[in-house]
Amino acid sequence: MKGLESKTMSQTLTEATAIDQELSKRSINLDRSGYFVIYVDANEKLICAKHYTNFIDEQGLACDPATGKPIPCDGTVSRLPTRLFSGRTAKEICVQIFEQATDCPATQLDHAAYLGREFQRAEAAMLTGQAYIQD
Numbered sequence: 050m051k052g053l054e055s056k057t058m059s060q061t062l063t064e065a066t067a068i069d070q071e072l073s074k075r076s077i078n079l080d081r082s083g084y085f086v087i088y089v090d091a092n093e094k095l096i097c098a099k100h101y102t103n104f105i106d107e108q109g110l111a112c113d114p115a116t117g118k119p120i121p122c123d124g125t126v127s128r129l130p131t132r133l134f135s136g137r138t139a140k141e142i143c144v145q146i147f148e149q150a151t152d153c154p155a156t157q158l159d160h161a162a163y164l165g166r167e168f169q170r171a172e173a174a175m176l177t178g179q180a181y182i183q184d
Contacts, residue, residue, distance in 0.1 A: 073184055079103070079111050080160040083131065087167050089174060089181045090135070096142050096171045098164075099130035100154045139168035 083102040090097050103111040103120060110119040113128065120128075132154060136142030143165055147153055155161045167183055174181035 082156040100132040139172040
């Protein structure tokens with residue numbers, strides 16, 4: 050019976066991963082209030098999120114307010130974050146951003162849901178010692 054449970058769990062994980070990978074390819078509307086770069090500080094045991102402002106141009110691209118140019122997704126731009134959040138758990142950082150911040154830096158429900166999922170993934174990676182890569 051134990052082998053069957055393990056096989057079923059494995060199939061479920063494989064299926065869930067495939068669903069998530071497919072959904073990550075969908076088109077999304079970017080949040081006009083900005084975006085977050087999420088990472089794990091393994092030494093401090095913290096989930097961190099840097100918030101950056103942007104504006105969305107006519108083509109739907111996130112642009113740098115200082116230069117007016119589109120922000121590339123490959124990490125080649127060096128900008129200073131407007132805010133930094135950190136927490137020991139996904140819930141702690143979500144409370145800071147969505148409940149304690151006087152002006153919440155996420156203005157769309159889909160963006161908030163995405164952040165919650167990413168913070169959960171970051172927490173799981175931190176607790177298991179695995180690398181975290183933001184989706």
